[in-house]
Amino acid sequence: MDSIITYLLLYNQYLLKTIFQLVLFIAKHIPLKQWAFEDSNSPDYQKFKVDKLPKILRFEKIDYQLLLAYYKHKYNKLVKPINRRNGKSIPEYIICPKCGAPHDYIYDNNGAKGQYQCKVCGQTFHQSNHGTKPVVFVCPYCGRTLDAKKDRKHFRVHKCVNPKCSYYLKNISKLPKDLPPADKHKYKLHYIYREFTVDFFKMDLNSLPARAINFSFKKFNPHIMGLCLTYHVNLKLSTRQTAHALEEVHGIKISHTMVAHYATTAAAVIKPFVDSFNYKPSNILSADETYIKVKGIKHYVWFIMDTCKKSILGYQVSDNRAVGPCILAMRMAFNKFKQFPSKALKFIADGYSAYPLAAQQFKLEKGWDFDITQVIGLTNDDAVTSEFRWVKQVIERLNRTFKSSYRVTCGYGSENGALYGVSLWVAYYNFLRPHPYNYWRPLNELKEFSLADNMPAKWQILIRLGQLAILDLQEQQQHC
Incomplete structure (x- = not known):
């Protein structure tokens, strides 16, 4: 018996040594293809990756007269209207959407192509859109404004399309070297943010159903209702089995529809x-x-x-x-x-x-x-x-x-x-x-x-x- 155990131990050591040599050979001469993406080996799971929050710039209106008074108090210098030497003028209806400064304080910012800049607050805006976005999403990696790309049921997808974004370049470098260019779309390369268009924080969690206070018994009593709930919920019987058990055990003839009604009404009240x-x-x-x-x-x-x-x-x-x-x-x-x-x-x-x-x-x-x-x-x-x-x-x-x-x-x-x-x-x-x-x-x-x-x-x-x-x-x- 001792010789058999000794032989098995030696044979086990021989197998372990052989396995170690095989693993070493594979590691040296047959390198395994490693995927650089750290979330999954399959590109199908790239869509589950959630990026960090973007920088959010909120548009807040101010009064240009308060800004002028502030500059006068702090720098002891007045911000004068623009002295236009080229003879061009800004239409009188053009005002700054942020501070309300009149056309006298507005620059023609890009050579009569429709973009303006306010001298008082520095806000740039376009002639075709006097308003300004209430919220602007900025990529946290490159600082570029995100572009709205897709509208889904409850959210809008914003993407950073900057080809020089550090996030994009880092993901490009992780792609497999032999990946065909036509398969790049399978991977998540650009920074993405989902802006929700439905406010789930204003939905009422405590809404009361119509039958929550309508509790009357015409034929049965509260004890029978308690029996229905005990059989149906505690003992995991269906509504038909509950009605059958009440008739066979307690001699109470009740329909399975009434059992379901009791369960629904009790749930509405207890919730x-x-x-x-x-x-x-x-x-x-x-x-x-x-x-x-x-x-x-x-x-x-x-x-x-x-x-x-x-x-x-x-x-x-x-x-x-x-x-x-x-x-x-x-x-x-x-x-x-x-x-x-x-x-x-x-x-x-x-x-x-x-x-x-x-x-x-x-x-x-x-x-x-x-x-x-x-x-x-x-x-x-x-x-x-x-x-x-x-x-x-x-x-x-x-x-x-x-x-x-x-x-x-x-x-x-x-x-x-x-x-x-x-x-x-x-x-x-x-x-x-x-x-x-x-x-x-x-x-x-x-x-x-x-x-x-x-x-x-x-x-x-x-x-x-x-x-x-x-x-x-x-x-x-x-x-x-």
């Missing part, structure tokens, strides 16, 4: 309480999206959760995978913070470009500067993915938990039904579902549940808390 609850979140958030079907068409559910406390802080249902619903989900999650943690926030997501684009918009609109840590792939190939892989796994487990309850629905019938279905499941996940993380207790324990000894009663308490939250929202809207 304001779930969204406005004080979760006291930690500074580690994770985000991911998964797909669902609405009338057979693919839609997306966005989840943002507190990775440490496991509560779902933000969620959205959308028919697209664009940046807009990502911003709305992040707004819902960030509203849970009494004071935004900024750089202390660790926001973990996958490699999808919507998250860094959304972070740019938060920096522009809110001044919230935070970093997006992207965990890419399924293996830990670098230090970042090794450190934050566990965070990504937490949100992936959340997606699997949601999908296990979603499958019984066979898809949703409308976008509103999908949103209410997801919000009802979030209420169950955050307040009713036992979690091993919290010793098989709910993540957020409510003191009101101490009076309830069964699940239907807890659903009724959640509905009552939702009604109180709706009244608070209505009072806030009246005061505003």
Whole structure:
């Protein structure tokens, strides 16, 4: 037996030595073709790269008389009107769009070709356009004004077309040497910025549905509604299976349509309480999206959760995978913070470009500067993915938990039904579902549940808390 083990050890060492020699031979004589682009080996992934923010120049109007008084006070010298020696004159209707200086202070800047310059404020403008752009985007690498190239559904693409831009020249130098010129368009070479034309920060996250306060029972009672929610949400039964279980177990004859109506109405009432609850979140958030079907068409559910406390802080249902619903989900999650943690926030997501684009918009609109840590792939190939892989796994487990309850629905019938279905499941996940993380207790324990000894009663308490939250929202809207 000892001789066999010794022989196997020696043979193992021989194999390792042979492998080392082969690797050394390949490294010396068969150099592998390396791609210089650091984000992916395939040019198909170049579009997911997000550039840093451009320099933003905002147009602000001033009064030329105040400027003249300022120059007089500071330099003790008056800015006189232009003395035109060539006999040419500027039309009287030409005034500076920035400071309002009259034609006496306007230069003919390019030899009667239509461009003018103000002597008071230095603003240049064109005859055909007396106004000035309210916002000008400038390339952060070369300082050239970006050109608007494409109009998409929710944003406009601006590109730096300067052939001498350092960003462009650097990317050109990284291209493979044997790349055909016709394939250059597959790579992202120019600096690009996406200007959003829809303000996702002014959308109301707390809009109240029409049926939120219409709560009446003609044939059944609140306890039966609690039973419907318990079977349908907690036990993951479809509406037809729920109606069948109520008849077989409790002797209650109810249609599956009524079960669906109860679920939709309860979701509409409970949602304001779930969204406005004080979760006291930690500074580690994770985000991911998964797909669902609405009338057979693919839609997306966005989840943002507190990775440490496991509560779902933000969620959205959308028919697209664009940046807009990502911003709305992040707004819902960030509203849970009494004071935004900024750089202390660790926001973990996958490699999808919507998250860094959304972070740019938060920096522009809110001044919230935070970093997006992207965990890419399924293996830990670098230090970042090794450190934050566990965070990504937490949100992936959340997606699997949601999908296990979603499958019984066979898809949703409308976008509103999908949103209410997801919000009802979030209420169950955050307040009713036992979690091993919290010793098989709910993540957020409510003191009101101490009076309830069964699940239907807890659903009724959640509905009552939702009604109180709706009244608070209505009072806030009246005061505003």
